[in-house]
Amino acid sequence: MAAVADARDLAAERLRTFLPSIEERKGFWLSHLFGFALFNEFALNFIKLSLPYFPVTSIPIRAAAVWLMLDRTGRIGRLRMAMWDYIILGFVVLTAIGCVYTSATNAAVQPTSEDFKRFASTFFNYYIYYVVAKEALNRRGFRPDIAIKWLLAGLAWSALVGVMQALNLFGARSWSLIYANSNLTWIRDASDTTSDVGVGYASGTAPWWNSMALEMLVAFALAFGPTFIRKPKPYEWALGALFMGAFIATQSRGGLIAFGACGIATFFWYVVHRKYGMAMTIGVVFTTGVALWVFAVFALKIEKFTSTLGGEKVRGSQYSDSIEGRFVAQKKLFEIGMRQPIFGVGPTFGRATLSTWSPYTVRAADTTYGIMFAEFGLVGLIFIAMIVGYGCGFIRRDLAYRPYAFAAFFIAVAFAVHGYVEFLLYSRTFLVMNVLAAFAGSPYLVTEEGRAGFKRVVKGVWDRTPAEV
Numbered sequence: 381m382a383a384v385a386d387a388r389d390l391a392a393e394r395l396r397t398f399l400p401s402i403e404e405r406k407g408f409w410l411s412h413l414f415g416f417a418l419f420n421e422f423a424l425n426f427i428k429l430s431l432p433y434f435p436v437t438s439i440p441i442r443a444a445a446v447w448l449m450l451d452r453t454g455r456i457g458r459l460r461m462a463m464w465d466y467i468i469l470g471f472v473v474l475t476a477i478g479c480v481y482t483s484a485t486n487a488a489v490q491p492t493s494e495d496f497k498r499f500a501s502t503f504f505n506y507y508i509y510y511v512v513a514k515e516a517l518n519r520r521g522f523r524p525d526i527a528i529k530w531l532l533a534g535l536a537w538s539a540l541v542g543v544m545q546a547l548n549l550f551g552a553r554s555w556s557l558i559y560a561n562s563n564l565t566w567i568r569d570a571s572d573t574t575s576d577v578g579v580g581y582a583s584g585t586a587p588w589w590n591s592m593a594l595e596m597l598v599a600f601a602l603a604f605g606p607t608f609i610r611k612p613k614p615y616e617w618a619l620g621a622l623f624m625g626a627f628i629a630t631q632s633r634g635g636l637i638a639f640g641a642c643g644i645a646t647f648f649w650y651v652v653h654r655k656y657g658m659a660m661t662i663g664v665v666f667t668t669g670v671a672l673w674v675f676a677v678f679a680l681k682i683e684k685f686t687s688t689l690g691g692e693k694v695r696g697s698q699y700s701d702s703i704e705g706r707f708v709a710q711k712k713l714f715e716i717g718m719r720q721p722i723f724g725v726g727p728t729f730g731r732a733t734l735s736t737w738s739p740y741t742v743r744a745a746d747t748t749y750g751i752m753f754a755e756f757g758l759v760g761l762i763f764i765a766m767i768v769g770y771g772c773g774f775i776r777r778d779l780a781y782r783p784y785a786f787a788a789f790f791i792a793v794a795f796a797v798h799g800y801v802e803f804l805l806y807s808r809t810f811l812v813m814n815v816l817a818a819f820a821g822s823p824y825l826v827t828e829e830g831r832a833g834f835k836r837v838v839k840g841v842w843d844r845t846p847a848e849v
Contacts, residue, residue: 407521
């Protein structure tokens with residue numbers, strides 16, 4: 381009889397463990413809501429409606445935030461301030477102080493309250509993803525891997541749109557304009573032959589091709605990031621091929637430089653962790669890939685690259701002018717910053733404030749470092765250094781084996797290098813960095829599936845003997 385009772389107890393325990401609790405089910409659906417919010421930012425951003433201080437595409441993440449504020453059950457930990465919180469909130473506070481200081485000390489530059497409100501709302505639109513992700517990790521049943529798969533789906537759609545734009549499949553250069561800003565023309569219908577500039581570039585659902593190139597590196601990191609601790613899955617290989625194809629189709633020179641830097645950084649990552657065979661493999665693959673790319677550029681006579689690699693001997697080339705214009709803009713931006721070196725002139729979003737001390741136009745100012753110094757001074761440059769340093773810090777041996785640590789490291793390197801040719805503070809890449817700061821920064825996240833999941837508990841129970849139960 382005792383054996384029968386033990387068997388019944390074991391069966392009851394197995395049933396209770398196999399069926400997820402209400403809290404675990406809520407965590408599971410929270411994972412999908414959070415993932416859909418990420419998908420929404422990358423695939424459904426053709427919706428141009430905007431509510432006061434935030435776009436309509438941010439409604440899902442705010443719904444998740446409200447859920448977490450109202451429902452306090454199922455928590456397995458408390459939300460605590462971390463280094464990322466101090467970096468982000470400290471930057472916003474110092475920017476507010478800087479706006480007041482600049483207004484009080486320089487009559488020529490008067491940052492308005494509306495400028496600061498727009499800056500803060502844009503900034504917190506991405507920071508809220510970090511807060512929600514960090515709190516969600518404290519809920520039973522939350523699955524970070526589900527959220528990342530939603531994000532990969534959004535990036536995959538962007539990549540697919542980009543490839544179709546490059547090849548002009550299914551009239552993509554026409555209908556995909558719903559994703560572009562009104563003044564962008566590089567993905568227009570091929571029937572428009574008034575200019576050849578930008579025809580065939582892949583921009584996907586991003587604002588333009590340079591942004592798209594960086595986002596494809598982000599996608600590549602998310603697809604292959606976990607492979608530091610496991611083998612890639614078949615769907616990850618397929619996604620990697622799609623992302624790399626879309627990346628090449630952007631024809632972004634800045635993206636190519638960032639790709640090379642990420643390859644060197646990846647090689648260094650594996651050397652630090654004493655995986656020398658893998659480091660050599662990665663080194664060979666990246667070197668071969670860049671060599672083949674350069675060969676293809678000259679074989680196909682893509683002027684955008686040949687004028688750069690050939691020393692820009694063709695003066696007057698629109699691509700040469702683009703590079704020279706960036707250097708001029710960078711110099712002028714630093715001249716502006718030196719007038720207010722601590723706090724800068726304040727957030728301007730490209731309006732006339734940046735032209736106060738310089739006759740140059742803001743149009744060519746595609747650089748993170750120059751604009752950060754002009755608008756935010758040394759505070760801005762220190763902020764960029766801290767967020768990049770935070771991501772690169774995951775190379776440490778006590779942090780590297782956390783899920784998503786390598787992805788955070790890879791994206792930080794891409795962000796830092798690509799920032800020389802693109803202003804990235806308000807980009808979707810910074811949104812992903814906020815998410816990974818929560819996932820990779822959590823000391824409790826031991827697997828891609830989360831802190832706790834009933835499937836692993838089931839396995840543990842079924843492996844026990846009746847005597848152990």
